[in-house]
Amino acid sequence: MYNKNTVLYFPFIFILLISTHGFSQKKGVISGGLESNFNFFLSDTLIGATNIPQYDNLLYGAESWLNLRYTYATWEMGVRFDMFNNSNLRNPTKTYTEEGIGNWYIKKKIKNLEITAGHFYDQIASGTIFRAYEQRALFIDNAIYGLRLKYDISKNWNIKAFTGRQKIDFETYPAVLRGANIEGFIRLGKDEKIISIAPGFGFVNRTHDKKTITKLVNTIKNYIPDEQVSPTYNTWLATAYTTVNYGMFTLYFEGSYKSPEIFFDPVAIKTEFNGSKVAGKYKKDAGTVFYTSMGFVKSKLGITAEYKRTENFDFRTDPTLVLNYGLVNFIPPMNRLNTYTLTARYSPATQLLSEQAYQFDVRYAFNRKLSLNVNYSNITNLENELLYNEIFTELVYRNGRKFKLVTGLQHQIYNQPVYEKEGSESVVAYTPYIDILYKLSRYQSINFEAQYMSTKQDYGSWINLFAEYSIAPHWGFEASAMYNIYPGERSPKDKDDKPQSILYPSLGITYTNGSNRFGLRYVKQVEGVVCSGGVCRLEPAFSGMKFSVSSRF
Amino acid sequence: MYRKNILFFLLLVLISASCTEKEIVIPEYKPPTTKKAILVEEFTGVRCTNCPNGAEILKNMEEKYGDLIVPISIHSSDTWATPTKSSKYDFRTDDGNKLMDLLSPLLYPSASFNRVFFENQDEIPVSPPSLWQSSIEEELAKENVTFIDMISDYNPDTREINIKITISPLTDIEGDFKLSVALTEDKIIDAQTFEHNIIKKDYEFNNVLKDMITPYDGTLLGSNLAKGAKIVKSFKYTLPTSKNLWVAENINLVAFITGSKDNALLPVLNAVKKHLIE
Numbered sequence: 001m002y003n004k005n006t007v008l009y010f011p012f013i014f015i016l017l018i019s020t021h022g023f024s025q026k027k028g029v030i031s032g033g034l035e036s037n038f039n040f041f042l043s044d045t046l047i048g049a050t051n052i053p054q055y056d057n058l059l060y061g062a063e064s065w066l067n068l069r070y071t072y073a074t075w076e077m078g079v080r081f082d083m084f085n086n087s088n089l090r091n092p093t094k095t096y097t098e099e100g101i102g103n104w105y106i107k108k109k110i111k112n113l114e115i116t117a118g119h120f121y122d123q124i125a126s127g128t129i130f131r132a133y134e135q136r137a138l139f140i141d142n143a144i145y146g147l148r149l150k151y152d153i154s155k156n157w158n159i160k161a162f163t164g165r166q167k168i169d170f171e172t173y174p175a176v177l178r179g180a181n182i183e184g185f186i187r188l189g190k191d192e193k194i195i196s197i198a199p200g201f202g203f204v205n206r207t208h209d210k211k212t213i214t215k216l217v218n219t220i221k222n223y224i225p226d227e228q229v230s231p232t233y234n235t236w237l238a239t240a241y242t243t244v245n246y247g248m249f250t251l252y253f254e255g256s257y258k259s260p261e262i263f264f265d266p267v268a269i270k271t272e273f274n275g276s277k278v279a280g281k282y283k284k285d286a287g288t289v290f291y292t293s294m295g296f297v298k299s300k301l302g303i304t305a306e307y308k309r310t311e312n313f314d315f316r317t318d319p320t321l322v323l324n325y326g327l328v329n330f331i332p333p334m335n336r337l338n339t340y341t342l343t344a345r346y347s348p349a350t351q352l353l354s355e356q357a358y359q360f361d362v363r364y365a366f367n368r369k370l371s372l373n374v375n376y377s378n379i380t381n382l383e384n385e386l387l388y389n390e391i392f393t394e395l396v397y398r399n400g401r402k403f404k405l406v407t408g409l410q411h412q413i414y415n416q417p418v419y420e421k422e423g424s425e426s427v428v429a430y431t432p433y434i435d436i437l438y439k440l441s442r443y444q445s446i447n448f449e450a451q452y453m454s455t456k457q458d459y460g461s462w463i464n465l466f467a468e469y470s471i472a473p474h475w476g477f478e479a480s481a482m483y484n485i486y487p488g489e490r491s492p493k494d495k496d497d498k499p500q501s502i503l504y505p506s507l508g509i510t511y512t513n514g515s516n517r518f519g520l521r522y523v524k525q526v527e528g529v530v531c532s533g534g535v536c537r538l539e540p541a542f543s544g545m546k547f548s549v550s551s552r553f
Numbered sequence: 554m555y556r557k558n559i560l561f562f563l564l565l566v567l568i569s570a571s572c573t574e575k576e577i578v579i580p581e582y583k584p585p586t587t588k589k590a591i592l593v594e595e596f597t598g599v600r601c602t603n604c605p606n607g608a609e610i611l612k613n614m615e616e617k618y619g620d621l622i623v624p625i626s627i628h629s630s631d632t633w634a635t636p637t638k639s640s641k642y643d644f645r646t647d648d649g650n651k652l653m654d655l656l657s658p659l660l661y662p663s664a665s666f667n668r669v670f671f672e673n674q675d676e677i678p679v680s681p682p683s684l685w686q687s688s689i690e691e692e693l694a695k696e697n698v699t700f701i702d703m704i705s706d707y708n709p710d711t712r713e714i715n716i717k718i719t720i721s722p723l724t725d726i727e728g729d730f731k732l733s734v735a736l737t738e739d740k741i742i743d744a745q746t747f748e749h750n751i752i753k754k755d756y757e758f759n760n761v762l763k764d765m766i767t768p769y770d771g772t773l774l775g776s777n778l779a780k781g782a783k784i785v786k787s788f789k790y791t792l793p794t795s796k797n798l799w800v801a802e803n804i805n806l807v808a809f810i811t812g813s814k815d816n817a818l819l820p821v822l823n824a825v826k827k828h829l830i831e
Contacts, residue, residue: 051631091675094657211672213577218690219683221579222617230577264683272613279606280683320684322660417749421602424750489750497638 028072033552035136036064039088040545046492047502048527049543053095054088061086061095065102065136076107082170090139090169092540100170103143114150119143119167122160124181124202127330128256128289128313129237132166140324143167144177157184166317166326173317173326174212179204192247199242206235206328212318216262220282224271229284235261237315237329250295256313258287263314264322265353282319287312289331302363308334311382314352334359335377336392338410341464341482342431342451345528346414348388354381357388371396373408381418386426389413406435416458422490429455443472459526460488460499476510482526502526515552521545585621589697591689592809592824593624594665595760596658596678598633599640602748605756607662607682612759614689621693623807623824625737626760629653633661639744639752642798648735648769649762655770666692667821668811677818698724699778699822703808707801707829712792714829716766718808719785722778726822728814730778731771732786736763739803760805763798766790771811804829 039062043055054061062085069078082102090096105118121143123131132144146164153159163178183200208231216231223229241254262282270281293306308331316326331350334357338344359377366372372395379388394408410431416423433451440446449466466480484491487499494500508521525542595611597604608626615622628634628644630653636643656665656677663680666688670677679688700721707714718732737760745756766788774784793799807826812819 048631091659093659094676215672215684215687215691217577217579218687221582222686222690228579230579232577233574264681266681272610274613274616276609276613278609278613278682280681282683320687322681421748422750 028070028075030068030070031553032066032068034064034066034550036062036549038062038547038549040547042544044524044541044543046500047504047524047543048492048541049524052088052093052540054086055543058086058095061088063087063089063136067103074109077105078107079104089136098170102141102170103167112152116148116150117146119145120148120162120164122148122162123330124179124204125200125239125241125254125256126291126332128254128291128332129202129239129258129315129329130177130179130204131328131330133330138324141167142327145172146177153182153184156186157182166328168326174209175317176207176209177204177317177328178207194246196245197242198244199240201238201240203236203238204328205237206315206317208233208318212320215320216282220262222273223281224273227271227281229262229282231262231284232260235259235315248296248298250293250297252291252293254289254291256289258313258315260284260286261315261319263287263312263316263319263353283312285312287315289313291332300365302361304359304361306334306357306359308332308355308357309382310350310352310355312353334379335388335390336361336375338392340433340435340449340451341466341480342453342462343392343410343433345453345462346412346416346427346429348379348414349419351379351381351387351418354383355387356380356382356384369398385415385418386413387415387418402439404437406433408433423458425457427455427457429453429457445470445472456488458488459484459491461486474512476508476512478506478508478510480506484526517548517550519546519548521547585618585693587621587693587695587697588700589693589695590621590623590824590826591618591692592665592667592807592821593622593685593689594652594656594668594678595624595626595662596629596653596656596664597626597662598628598630598635599637599644599744600635600746601633601661602746602750603681604633604662605745605747607664607685608759610682610685611664614685618689618693620826622689623809623826624760625735625762625807626758627652627762630658630661637744637746637752639754641743642741644741644743644758644761646762646764648765651769652762664688667824668818669820697823698722698726699810701808701810701823701825703806703825703827705806705827705829709801712794712801714788714790714792714806716788716790716806716808717785718788718825719783720774720810721783722780724780726778726812728812728819729776730774730810730812730822732767732774733769733771733809733811734766734788735807736766736790737761737805737807738763738799739805740800741798741803763804764790774810802830 041054041059043050049055064083066081079101080103083099084096086095086097088095103119105116105120107116121132121134132142134141144162144164145167146162148160148162150158150160159182161180165172165176179202181202186197188195213231213233220228236259239254239256244251262284265283266280268281268283269277269279271277289310291308293304296303310331313331315329317328318326331352333350335348357379361375363373375392377390380386391411394406397405412429414427416427431451431453435449437445437447447468451464453462455461462482463485464482468476468478470476482504484502487501491499492502504524504526506521506523508519510517510519522545523542527541528539593611597607611624615624627649629649634645658678659676660680662682663678664685665678668677669692671679671688679685700723703716703718705714705716739759741758741761742755743758744752744754746752792801805826805828809824810822812822
């Protein structure tokens, strides 16, 4: 844990340095940003927005992040104030109140060497062995609190190394993480026959503390002898990767390996001492990830193909952690990133222990006005059980700058029992959609979206309508309605236990003034899975008002 | 340039050096010698597909540790414990809901072990069940600081129960302490949801919290308990009559000592479970 009292001094050092340099000839630059959400909870038992402290008693919750970054010559330093007041962001069914310095760092460049001390975000290759990142909507802040050194060996080659511990809330996990990464750029050939290669190699090590090992030993010593596995303090991961560009072709390949370590497999069968069987046990195995993508671009045509295979790659700062906690690495998702409310309703979370997936994406521009995108993705586990399948089509028509139409159809098969432990069968959904943007004048525009999801599973079929009227550069007015037109098994029930058709309306207004943006929304939101970048979590229904403020300076 | 590359290659080798470590030997299991029992408050529900697995793990722990495990299965949360279409009974109770609010389980199933806040857990209740074993081991390694015993007398004609609980601290203990007494029932047959939403109608529920004789957060024992003091508390309760429920032969009495200091929960000092009819 880092000492909260010590880091409280950091803003004062920060201000002192700024004011000292402010009087000198060369002036530094301060930049930053504010992001704040204020939620006012209005209980609605019908949709299930109830029975948490925010609805029952507290009625209000807020989250806020204020970043400050100061650069002066070869110095850079940053500090971030984080605040959570009765927030349900950390745990959607609980309240969380804490505030303090959520992030600070000092960075200095000395010739070819860059030194960073404090919190830092970084990743190696695509993140399969290491990724420290922030995803506020999911309460993920996996910053490393430690030291990072980066050295430019030459113009095209650099090496970095780090050591530290992963951040959790305003503290750190006990395990020590260290790693190194070397990557470069090679150019071969001349004129039109140039091949560029960007190879890299990285490794990461995690060392447990004694308490974690004791916890694992205490569990495993109760396993029957045949199923006992011995934990290790150290786990090693390595990755080798390269990007090759040749003319219109791009190839990326990455292969990652994790040394045998203890991890929890929720579907492995454990034999109890009395012979009975239960699901879930700690196993010790090596892990692998192979990921490759191939791209081809020629004037109007763009094709991308991707393949990924993951086996036993759940790598956490502590193997006893669950959900999104303590993940050290990030395995990229292998499905299209959808943005409309209904096309994004079923999004598959990356499976860390057993997954095999491929994806094709073809884009073709018929002319300047008309283009087509077709995406196909398929995800199974290593036993070939289908987890997710999606066909997505998107036709875009533009008529000058005044009119834009996006339309298409999505077909999904989503293995809800595996992804959410809900439902008795996979969700099969067909979702046509249309999105029209029309500019009434230089300053005014109207945006209209409509989606219809047809499915017999889960909540049944939905219709979603969204309309937005914008008066640039300041005002935006929006209204949306999501209606459970043919309710399904999981829809809220009436007194006779019959599923009900419920309307989830939202109304919003935004005001933008330069880099300041204010938003006020009345929201009724259905329970669902919220995913961001392949990481998902179950989000309960919401009912209430949301006020947001964001600013950049 | 060539020398530089060699230098950085050597640096990589240095960083990745010392790859071998001394093997950790898993010690042989030895039955615990402590007399401190562990109160296990399991949060479960008839709609929770993972809960039967948790219940099986808990049952195995009871078999393994005997009287040292004092389980209470609390069916709470509208999401997980609302009766299914095939359910005959509603296992939710007011006291169970209050205990859920007090201990705030995040995931289902989860279980609190003597209400200890374990490291790297968001809440007092521990989840997933794979961590229950290590939580029990950690608690069993702790010293027992309180003696507790419970005797009861049941009149089958009036269905009246007389309970006498004796508590004696084995050391001076600071804090404010309360005694909780609960009734649980075994062998209730009803519907439970399993994976893929399969409902098994003849599932056997055990240790189901039926009622609390004391308030849900206990009745006051006293503050700053002195070593050697003897506290005796008596309770009376009449078993309700209900078809297929409140079967005297399946009823358990559970007593446990909770504590708090400066408004923070202290771990449960000790617990005891007795079958109403031995």
